[in-house]
Amino acid sequence: MIEVKNLVRTFKSGDRTIKPVNDVSFELEQGALASIVGKSGSGKSTLLSLLGALDKPTSGDVVVNGVSLATMPDGKLTNYRRRDIGFVFQQFNLIPNLSAVDNVMLPMEFAGVRKGVRAERARQLLEQVQLDPYKHVRRINRLSGGEQQRVAIARALANEPKLILADEPTGNLDEQTGEHIIELLSTLSRDHNTTILVVTHDRALANKTDRRFRLQQGRLTEEPVRTRATAAVTG
Amino acid sequence: MSVLARSVGNAFRNKVRTAAVVAVLAVAIGLALAMLVANQAVTGKVAELNASVGTVLTVNPAGGQGFEGGGEPLTSAQAATAAAVPNVSSVVGTKALRLRNAAEIAAEAAAGQTGRTGQGGPGGQSATSVTTSLTAAVDAGTLGNRNQATSGTAGSTSGTTGSTTAAAPAFSLPITATGIDAEMDSTGKALQLTQGTGLGNYTAASTGALLGTTLATKNGLSVGSTFTIQDQTFTVQGLFDSGTAFGNNALYVTLPTAQTLAALPDELSTMIVTVNSMENVDAAKTALQAALGADKADVTQGQRNLETAVSSLDSVKNISFIAFVAALGTAGLIILLIMVMLVRERRREIGVLKAIGAPNRTIGLQFVLEALVLVALGSVVGAAVASLASGGIASALISSSSTTSAATAQRGGPGGFPGGPGGPLGGASQLLTSVTASASPGVIAAGIAAVFGVAIIGALVPALLTARIRPIEVLRGE
Ligand SMILES: Nc1ncnc2c1ncn2[C@@H]1O[C@H](COP(=O)(O)OP(=O)(O)O)[C@@H](O)[C@H]1O
Ligand SMILES: [Mg+2]
Numbered sequence: 001m002i003e004v005k006n007l008v009r010t011f012k013s014g015d016r017t018i019k020p021v022n023d024v025s026f027e028l029e030q031g032a033l034a035s036i037v038g039k040s041g042s043g044k045s046t047l048l049s050l051l052g053a054l055d056k057p058t059s060g061d062v063v064v065n066g067v068s069l070a071t072m073p074d075g076k077l078t079n080y081r082r083r084d085i086g087f088v089f090q091q092f093n094l095i096p097n098l099s100a101v102d103n104v105m106l107p108m109e110f111a112g113v114r115k116g117v118r119a120e121r122a123r124q125l126l127e128q129v130q131l132d133p134y135k136h137v138r139r140i141n142r143l144s145g146g147e148q149q150r151v152a153i154a155r156a157l158a159n160e161p162k163l164i165l166a167d168e169p170t171g172n173l174d175e176q177t178g179e180h181i182i183e184l185l186s187t188l189s190r191d192h193n194t195t196i197l198v199v200t201h202d203r204a205l206a207n208k209t210d211r212r213f214r215l216q217q218g219r220l221t222e223e224p225v226r227t228r229a230t231a232a233v234t235g
Numbered sequence: 236m237s238v239l240a241r242s243v244g245n246a247f248r249n250k251v252r253t254a255a256v257v258a259v260l261a262v263a264i265g266l267a268l269a270m271l272v273a274n275q276a277v278t279g280k281v282a283e284l285n286a287s288v289g290t291v292l293t294v295n296p297a298g299g300q301g302f303e304g305g306g307e308p309l310t311s312a313q314a315a316t317a318a319a320v321p322n323v324s325s326v327v328g329t330k331a332l333r334l335r336n337a338a339e340i341a342a343e344a345a346a347g348q349t350g351r352t353g354q355g356g357p358g359g360q361s362a363t364s365v366t367t368s369l370t371a372a373v374d375a376g377t378l379g380n381r382n383q384a385t386s387g388t389a390g391s392t393s394g395t396t397g398s399t400t401a402a403a404p405a406f407s408l409p410i411t412a413t414g415i416d417a418e419m420d421s422t423g424k425a426l427q428l429t430q431g432t433g434l435g436n437y438t439a440a441s442t443g444a445l446l447g448t449t450l451a452t453k454n455g456l457s458v459g460s461t462f463t464i465q466d467q468t469f470t471v472q473g474l475f476d477s478g479t480a481f482g483n484n485a486l487y488v489t490l491p492t493a494q495t496l497a498a499l500p501d502e503l504s505t506m507i508v509t510v511n512s513m514e515n516v517d518a519a520k521t522a523l524q525a526a527l528g529a530d531k532a533d534v535t536q537g538q539r540n541l542e543t544a545v546s547s548l549d550s551v552k553n554i555s556f557i558a559f560v561a562a563l564g565t566a567g568l569i570i571l572l573i574m575v576m577l578v579r580e581r582r583r584e585i586g587v588l589k590a591i592g593a594p595n596r597t598i599g600l601q602f603v604l605e606a607l608v609l610v611a612l613g614s615v616v617g618a619a620v621a622s623l624a625s626g627g628i629a630s631a632l633i634s635s636s637s638t639t640s641a642a643t644a645q646r647g648g649p650g651g652f653p654g655g656p657g658g659p660l661g662g663a664s665q666l667l668t669s670v671t672a673s674a675s676p677g678v679i680a681a682g683i684a685a686v687f688g689v690a691i692i693g694a695l696v697p698a699l700l701t702a703r704i705r706p707i708e709v710l711r712g713e
Binding site for chain 2: 045049052053054055075078079081082083085087089093094095097098106107109110111115155159
């Protein structure tokens with residue numbers, strides 16, 4: 001369960017202040033699959049960074065399972081990012097001189113998972129995102145954009161987080177792989193009770209989520225979607 | 236993948252830059268190590284010089300120096316007075332005897348030199364002539380013959396005319412027997428025993444003797460052999476090597492034994508006074524002269540030239556230490572700057588690590604380890620450079636400063652110090668050049684430990700900077 005309460009983030013650029021997140025409030029139940037759509041520059045990435053504790057809000061609060069992020073000390077926020085959040089960045093943000101497997105193992109290393117266990121789990125995750133096995137040990141900077149995207153998703157899943165925040169996770173993928181990733185995310189939310197919030201331009205993906213939000217000039221509104229149940233009936 | 240493996244990987248991320256950084260570090264570290272090695276070598280030498288000859292004063296009876304002879308002999312009471320002078324750490328009394336065997340005495344008698352008393356012998360030391368069964372190991376040579384002849388003349392004025400016409404026979408030098416009350420040679424240096432033991436208690440009468448190696452060889456003696464002085468039987472208890480042929484044509488007995496042989500109990504030929512440190516030598520010399528009385532005793536600093544040597548070595552020591560510290564600081568600064576640069580360059584990557592939950596200490600550790608990898612490589616190359624260069628650097632440092640002290644040593648000249656058997660006169664330059672800067676593993680290890688210490692400090696600052704980078708950096712440029 002994640003509660004967002006009157007969240008505001010302002011930036012000063014010159015003598016102008018911009019508010020990419022302006023009084024945003026919503027709730028997501030555990031296991032929900034939700035999407036945020038909106039034009040470029042509307043504040044989607046900024047909102048995700050606040051939910052993922054990468055950044056601190058100017059005002060307002062994010063409450064995760066009853067715990068407020070606003071009052072959490074930095075050390076606890078690090079733990080929160082490591083244990084509870086899986087972040088998929090718009091630009092992947094993998095470590096370029098490490099292999100795919102090493103990148104996926106990194107969050108597990110920080111969580112103190114034993115080496116043998118994390119190597120095995122990293123291999124499984126890379127299989128799940130359909131990265132060719134012979135590319136598992138390849139350095140990131142020798143993988144294509146789509147392959148990096150999949151490694152980034154595998155890394156986000158590494159510590160079995162309760163909440164996955166994904167910024168354009170299918171943006172660099174071909175239609176077929178994109179479909180597969182959407183399947184993977186919805187399986188996670190359904191079978192593992194993982195809350196998933198994706199920012200996307202991908203209509204197919206947005207239509208497969210339980211809830212859809214639109215961000216416009218920092219303001220969030222919810223749009224009605226066909227539920228997975230109705231989609232299946234009419235499908 | 237561990238933190239260490241990541242650090243090693245990161246250290247080689249940009250191979251060209253890594254090579255450049257390692258090369259620069261190697262120069263700084265190599266210089267630091269070379270300076271440390273030079274410093275250690277010189278420090279060791281200074282300590283050695285100070286410990287042995289640099290702090291020694293010689294007390295002779297007044298007027299006993301040069302060729303004048305005369306004056307009142309020194310006594311044990313004066314030794315006690317000398318020992319009470321501030322900064323004097325030890326006083327060793329000696330009683331010198333000139334040993335001649337029957338054949339030589341007969342030769343002298345034939346040459347009409349029987350009037351000799353032995354007082355005012357070569358160099359003016361107050362030595363007493365006694366007989367022995369030993370034969371000297373060295374021939375007199377030109378100087379020796381001249382000395383023998385003139386002192387014979389001085390010793391017996393009545394024989395002068397008688398001896399002038401006689402062709403001067405080739406004398407062998409008398410053997411110097413010295414009674415000592417500590418295991419030291421007559422210049423204040425510890426005796427280097429090559430065989431056997433010392434004499435034990437040097438302040439008690441004993442029939443033991445320590446012989447110079449060449450004297451023992453000449454007479455076919457070894458440890459346990461016996462010989463006589465004044466018809467008294469002595470046993471060889473040890474052999475010593477003074478390093479010079481003349482110095483080895485000598486023997487040592489305990490002080491009371493020598494005094495008894497000379498039938499002059501309580502009388503001393505010289506006192507070897509050791510001062511506690513180089514800085515106090517001048518003050519102690521003045522105080523000693525005052526305490527003993529200028530009319531009774533002459534206090535000389537036998538190793539005056541070495542003082543210059545030591546002070547020039549001291550400046551080499553200081554220069555090399557400053558250079559060591561400076562090179563060490565440079566190495567630290569290089570690491571600091573490189574790591575600051577790397578942290579700035581990898582800002583975004585540090586943001587990524589934080590965004591996926593890396594604790595600050597893990598990231599800081601990763602950067603410190605990366606710095607240490609660079610330093611380790613620099614140290615390996617630097618140590619190699621240092622071991623090749625340190626000998627050259629040390630001798631370059633020393634030869635430039637020893638030119639002056641060698642000149643000083645020359646000025647000491649042949650005017651001479653009393654009695655010193657071929658002494659370390661003029662040896663200052665040899666002592667200086669004998670400073671061999673060998674890169675001992677211990678010193679290199681200590682130097683590398685210092686380098687790593689400085690590197691950790693240098694890397695800690697940028698590592699702490701990483702803690703201030705916020706995870707949101709990951710979105711920079713998105
Ligand atoms: N650190 C920042 N400083 C100043 N302005 C920022 C910063 N981060 C984002 N912005 C601005 O906030 C607005 C929203 O950005 P962002 O959240 O990245 O939009 P989106 O992800 O929806 O494209 C943009 O106008 C962007 O320029
Ligand atoms: Mg964005």
